[in-house]
Every structure is written in C-alpha cells, then in structure tokens.
Amino acid sequence: xxxxxxxxxxxxxxxxxxxxxxxxxxxxxxxxxxxxxxxxxxxxxxxxxxxxxxxxxxxxxxxxxxxxxxxxxxxxxxxxxxxxxxxxxxxxxxxxxxxxxxxxxxxxxxxxxxxxxxxxxxxxxxxxxxxxxxxxxxxxxxxxxxxxxxxxxxxxxxxxxxxxxxxxxxxxxxxxxxxxxxxxxxxxxxxxxxxxxxxxxxxxxxxxxxxxxxxxxxxxxxxxxxxxxxxxxxxxxxxxxxxxxxxxxxxxxxxxxxxxxxxxxxxxxxxxxxxxxxxxxxxxxxxxxxxxxxxxxxxxxxxxxxxxxxxxxxxxxxxxxxxxxxxxxxxxxxxxxxxxxxxxxxxxxxxxxxxxxxxxxxxxxxxxxxxxxxxxxxxxxxxxxxxxxxxxxxxxxxxxxxxxxxxxxxxxxxxxxxxxxxxxxxxxxxxxxxxxxxxxxxxxxxxxxxxxxxxxxxxxxxxxxxxxxxxxxxxxxxxxxxxxxxxxxxxxxxxxxxxxxxxxxxxxxx
Ligand SMILES: [Cu+2]
Numbered sequence: 001x002x003x004x005x006x007x008x009x010x011x012x013x014x015x016x017x018x019x020x021x022x023x024x025x026x027x028x029x030x031x032x033x034x035x036x037x038x039x040x041x042x043x044x045x046x047x048x049x050x051x052x053x054x055x056x057x058x059x060x061x062x063x064x065x066x067x068x069x070x071x072x073x074x075x076x077x078x079x080x081x082x083x084x085x086x087x088x089x090x091x092x093x094x095x096x097x098x099x100x101x102x103x104x105x106x107x108x109x110x111x112x113x114x115x116x117x118x119x120x121x122x123x124x125x126x127x128x129x130x131x132x133x134x135x136x137x138x139x140x141x142x143x144x145x146x147x148x149x150x151x152x153x154x155x156x157x158x159x160x161x162x163x164x165x166x167x168x169x170x171x172x173x174x175x176x177x178x179x180x181x182x183x184x185x186x187x188x189x190x191x192x193x194x195x196x197x198x199x200x201x202x203x204x205x206x207x208x209x210x211x212x213x214x215x216x217x218x219x220x221x222x223x224x225x226x227x228x229x230x231x232x233x234x235x236x237x238x239x240x241x242x243x244x245x246x247x248x249x250x251x252x253x254x255x256x257x258x259x260x261x262x263x264x265x266x267x268x269x270x271x272x273x274x275x276x277x278x279x280x281x282x283x284x285x286x287x288x289x290x291x292x293x294x295x296x297x298x299x300x301x302x303x304x305x306x307x308x309x310x311x312x313x314x315x316x317x318x319x320x321x322x323x324x325x326x327x328x329x330x331x332x333x334x335x336x337x338x339x340x341x342x343x344x345x346x347x348x349x350x351x352x353x354x355x356x357x358x359x360x361x362x363x364x365x366x367x368x369x370x371x372x373x374x375x376x377x378x379x380x381x382x383x384x385x386x387x388x389x390x391x392x393x394x395x396x397x398x399x400x401x402x403x404x405x406x407x408x409x410x411x412x413x414x415x416x417x418x419x420x421x422x423x424x425x426x427x428x429x430x431x432x433x434x435x436x437x438x439x440x441x442x443x444x445x446x447x448x449x450x451x452x453x454x455x456x457x458x459x460x461x462x463x464x465x466x467x468x469x470x471x472x473x474x475x476x477x478x479x480x481x482x483x484x485x486x487x488x489x490x491x492x493x494x495x496x497x498x499x500x501x502x503x504x505x506x507x508x509x510x
Contacts, residue, residue, distance in 0.1 A: 040338050041233045044317060047342035053243035055201040056182060056208070059100035068152060071102055072113040075122055075143075075166075075180060082241050083218025090220070091118065091178040097239045099164070099182030101206055104155050106188035111152035116143040122175055124149075125167035126184060127299060128281055128427070128447045130157045130464075133471040133493070136424055139169035139394060140471060157427065158283035158363065158445070159191035161255040161301045163208075169394060169488075173229060173261045173480035179239070181208065181259045190363065191284060195356040197253040197305075203355075205245065207256045207316075209296075209343060210236045211263045226335040227417050229262030229481030235318075237344050244345040251355030252306050252346070253278075254316075258296040261480040263336050264418070264450060266324045267302070267343070268293040270315035279303030282427030282445025284363040289440045295324055297420045297450035299478035305358065308348035316343040326452030331416060365444060368429060368460040374405040380412045381419045381451055381477065381487070391486030392476075397500040398489035399475075403467040409459045413451040419482060421457070422448040424473040425493070428461035448478050469494045470501045 061071045078096030079087040093099025104110050114124050121144050125137035134141070135151035143149045162184040166175035183206050187198070197203035211232030213221040223230035237243045258265055268275060274290035281301050294302045308314065318341045322332035332338050377399060380388050390398065401407060408431070411421045427445040430438040434456055442449070449457060469492055476488030492500035 040333060041336070042340045043234065044319075044340045044342050048242050049244040049315075049342075049345040051240050051242050051244070053205075053245040053344060054238045054240045056098055056206055056238055057100045058200060059102045061102075066109075068109045068111050069104055070111045070113065072115070073099060073124065074115040074117055075124070076117040077119070080179070080220075080239065082212075082214065082220055082236070082239075086218040088220035091175070091180050093180060093182055097179040098208060099180070101182060101200070102164070102184040103200070104184070104186060106155050106157065106159065106186060109152065109154045111150055114143060114149045114151070116145055116147050119145050121145060121147075121168060122166045122171075122180070123168050124164055125424075126151075126162065126164050127422075128160060128162035128301075129153070129184070130425060130427070132466045133425065133468050133473050136473060137164070138167050138424065138472070138474045142168060155186055157186065159188045160186050160281070160283040160445070161257065161279065161303055162186060163257055163259065163301070165259070167474070169392065170484050173484050176259065176480060177230065177261050183208065183255065183257060185255070194359055194362060196278070196358060197249065197251055197355070203247070203249040203252045205252060205254050206238060207254050207344065208238050208259050209256065209265060210260045212236050214241075225481065226262075228335050229479050231263055231336045235341050235343055244347055246347050246349065247308065247352075248349045249353045249355055250307060251358075252308070254304050254306060256294065256296060256302045256304060258298050258300055260298050262298060263339075264295065264297040264320065264325060265318040265341075266293040266295050266320045267304075268317055268319050270317050270342075273314070276305040276307075277302055277441055278305055278358075278362055280441070280444045281447045285440070285444045286363055286365050287360055288358070288362065291441060293319065293324060294441065295450060297418070297448065297478065298480065299420065299422055299448040300450070306346060307355075308346065308352065310348060310350050310352050312348045313345060315345045317341060318343055325418065326455065327418065328416065328453075331453075335417075368406055368431075368462065370408070370431065370460065372406045373408045373460070374402065376408040376410065378410045378412065379421065379475070379489075380414055381421070383415050385482050385485035385487040387475075387477075387487060387489050390489065392488040392490075395502055396490065397472055397492050397502060399491035400500045401463050401491055401493045402496050403463055403465060403493050406460060406462045409461065411449070411451060411457040411459060413453055413455055416453050418453060419451045419487070420448060420478040421451050421475065422478040423459075423461065423475045425466065426461045426463060428459045430457060431460050432458040463493050467493050467495045467498070469498050472500070472502075
C-alpha cells in the first residue's frame with residue numbers, strides 16, 4: 001500500500017526518530033513498519049486553476065405523510081477522472097466521488113434511506129449532529145454489502161456546516177480517502193434573519209478540501225504515511241484538481257471542510273487580506289473574527305466570508321508553519337507542518353450583485369456555568385494510538401454519562417506530535433487551553449479540536465437527552481489512521497442510576 005515516491009525526499013521513520021531524539025523530544029513508538037516522514041510540499045504558484053470547481057449537487061428529498069423529510073444515499077464504487085480522460089477507481093454516494101449536500105431546517109424530522117452497494121460493509125456517520133446513538137452511524141451501525149439502514153432523528157441544534165462520512169472500525173481512513181464524504185447543512189430562523197449569503201452554489205459555496213497523491217499520468221495513488229497518517233502532495237476541492245470558482249456577488253460565504261485523513265491546513269488569502277471567520281463546527285460565532293489564517297485539522301469546519309471587487313482574483317491558500325501547527329520545527333518539517341498549497345482561485349465577475357451588510361452580532365452563545373459541572377473526566381492522548389492507556393474495544397464502554405448533565409472533559413495531549421479529539425452527539429465549548437481562555441476563533445461551538453503537543457484542553461459539554469444504555473457514542477482522534485489503529489473510546493448516555501449495557505457485540509450488522 002505504501003509507495004516510494006520520487007517527487008520529493010522521503011526520510012525513513014528511523015531518521016525521523018533520530019531527528020526527534022536529536023531535538024530532545026520524546027521518541028515515538030509506532031506499531032508496524034513502513035512509515036515514512038513526508039518531506040515539505042509547496043505548490044504555491046504551481047497550480048494552473050484550469051478546472052471549474054465542482055459543486056456537489058443538493059440531495060433531493062421529499063416530505064412524507066408523517067412530515068418527515070426523507071433523503072436517500074447509495075454508497076457505491078465508481079471511477080473519477082481527476083485528469084481528463086484518466087480514470088481513477090473511487091467511491092462515492094450517488095456517484096463516483098463524494099456525495100450530494102443534504103440541507104435541513106432546525107425542527108425538522110429527517111430520515112436518510114442508506115443503501116450500501118459496495119462489496120464491503122461500511123457505515124454513515126453524521127459528524128456534528130445531535131442525535132440518538134442508534135442513528136449516529138458509528139462502528140456499531142454497520143451496513144452489510146447490499147444492505148440498508150434508515151436512521152431518523154429530529155434536527156435540534158443551531159444552523160451549521162456538518163458533514164457525513166463512513167465510520168467502520170479500522171477502515172475509516174480507507175473509506176473516506178476513497179471518496180465517501182459529503183456535507184449536511186443546517187439552517188434556522190435566527191441564521192436566516194441575518195441576511196448572510198445562502199444561495200447554494202452561487203454565493204454559499206461548499207469547499208471540501210482533501211489531499212491526495214497522483215501518478216504522473218493523473219491516476220490517484222495511495223499516499224505516503226507519516227506519523228499523522230497518509231499525506232498527499234496535491235489538493236482536491238470538491239474532488240476538483242486545480243479548481244477555480246467564478247462568482248457573481250460582492251460577498252460570498254465559503255464553507256470550508258477539512259475532509260482529509262491526516263493533513264491540517266492553515267487557510268489564508270494570497271493577497272494577505274484577513275480571513276473573515278463567521279462560524280465554526282457547530283454554528284455561527286457571536287461576531288466575525290478577522291484572522292491571518294484559519295487552522296483546520298481533519299473533521300473541522302469553518303464558515304468564512306469573502307468580499308470581492310469586480311474582476312478581482314484571489315487565491316485561497318494553505319500556508320502551514322511550525323508555529324501555527326504548534327509543533328517543534330523538527331517535527332513540523334517532516335509531516336506537513338510547513339507545507340504550502342494553492343487551494344482554490346476565486347474569480348469575481350465584472351459585474352457583481354450587491355450584498356446586504358452583515359450584522360455585527362451573528363449569534364448569542366450562552367456560556368455554560370462551570371459550577372453546574374457534575375462530572376469531570378480526563379482523556380490522555382497517548383503515544384501508541386491509545387486514550388487513557390487503552391485501545392478501542394468494541395465490547396467495552398469506557399465512560400458512562402448521566403443524561404441532562406453538564407460535564408467537563410479534560411483532553412491532554414502528552415505527545416510530541418499532534419492529535420485531534422472529536423466527540424459524537426454533542427457540540428462543546430472550549431473553556432480553557434492550558435488554563436487560558438481560548439482565542440475567539442475557538443470560542444464558539446466545536447465538535448472537533450486540533451490537540452497540539454504537550455497541551456491541555458478543558459471542554460464543557462451538556463448531554464441533554466437521548467439516553468440509551470445499550471448503544472454507545474464514540475470519542476476519538478480524527479486523524480483517521482490513528483482512529484483506525486484504536487485511538488477511540490465509547491461512551492453511553494444513561495438515565496440517572498442506570499448502568500450501560502452492551503447488548504450489541506462487535507460488528508453487529510443491521
Ligand atoms: Cu491521533
């Protein structure tokens with residue numbers, strides 16, 4: 001699976017370890033062999049932007065007699081031409097690569113009729129969605145080849161940019177990298193009243209960023225795997241290589257999703273203008289924030305506004321540095337921590353539709369009261385793909401949470417390398433990072449955080465409802481290879497006094 005690539009220098013894990021040791025850092029322990037340390041990549045100025053950005057179609061739906069909005073998605077194998085006339089084998093939902101964008105309103109009951117036409121089992125997880133554990137699409141809700149699953153729930157959370165992707169234990173990196181991912185957008189009245197750009201594909205644009213490797217002929221290849229997982233040396237946006245986006249309005253809203261298995265980005269504009277961030281994983285910020293760059297680790301989302309003048313062109317780039325990544329320079333230099341990419345060229349038309357002004361206040365986010373915390377738990381991200389010294393066990397409940405309580409989860413990365421932390425079911429708030437208040441871009445609703453080395457994160461989260469003692473939710477590192485290796489645990493939400501049970505064994509199939 002791992003390939004030797006000639007386009008850039010590849011150090012061995014041995015030399016990476018030696019470099020780390022020389023840097024006085026904790027040596028890494030990896031199971032298995034064959035790891036490489038992908039060297040620096042810089043595509044700035046080298047991307048031709050010759051292909052219009054593909055916009056995933058909106059998923060069709062209908063409202064049934066009971067008032068449920070019903071979607072259908074089919075996971076299938078296919079081929080995709082990332083280069084004209086050159087087919088690569090890929091997977092997608094309702095097509096060869098990625099999937100349609102689902103849209104629903106707060107308060108709606110939704111159902112998704114899933115069909116698995118692949119020749120292996122998979123799942124579909126609703127990343128960022130508050131919903132019952134049995135509908136969550138985690139590793140306990142496997143869909144056998146030829147099988148189906150029809151999760152349904154009531155959307156009950158603020159407007160947000162969510163997404164969906166497979167979550168089969170041990171195979172998530174492979175299934176996502178093959179192309180199984182899509183967006184799930186939520187709207188609500190409060191967000192609509194702001195007058196933000198919301199015409200899908202016109203001024204409200206999905207931007208699904210993934211890295212990938214290609215042969216000289218343009219056939220997609222497996223990527224080199226460093227400590228973070230597979231890192232590609234080219235980018236795809238919505239599956240498009242070298243994309244440009246024509247826009248016809250003064251103001252556009254870009255919904256950035258890092259759907260890469262392992263790579264963390266630092267998104268910035270080529271002309272140095274600030275990135276105007278208006279929303280994070282779970283919804284809008286209270287007010288927009290002007291940033292030099294937006295850092296997104298795998299699974300995280302950011303909504304940004306871009307204001308353009310007629311005829312203007314500007315390139316969305318990713319310019320990571322050791323400082324932005326929170327890494328020691330020697331660590332950053334080997335695994336994407338200093339990489340730079342041209343991502344997407346935005347081309348404004350000569351005549352642009354005017355935009356309404358955006359209110360200064362975008363949302364009201366009430367802080368949790370720490371005095372109401374009932375339980376504090378600690379999650380130590382270890383150096384052998386473990387959390388609190390344990391690798392994922394499908395038959396073990398790691399944490400039992402009482403419904404209708406506020407909890408404090410302290411996430412500690414004790415490694416020299418970064419991890420991330422994603423919690424299913426809830427959106428949380430970051431209370432502190434190493435004891436200090438989070439910066440404004442991390443002060444809103446989050447479901448996934450980048451966990452810098454030697455750093456402690458205090459998260460507050462409320463488990464309002466959906467008690468189910470027999471079906472767990474997951475928490476895990478969202479570096480997908482780490483997750484696959486077992487960097488994941490399970491929690492059950494139960495009624496007061498109830499105990500979690502595991503009535504469903506591993507690899508239970510619906
Ligand atoms: Cu990790």
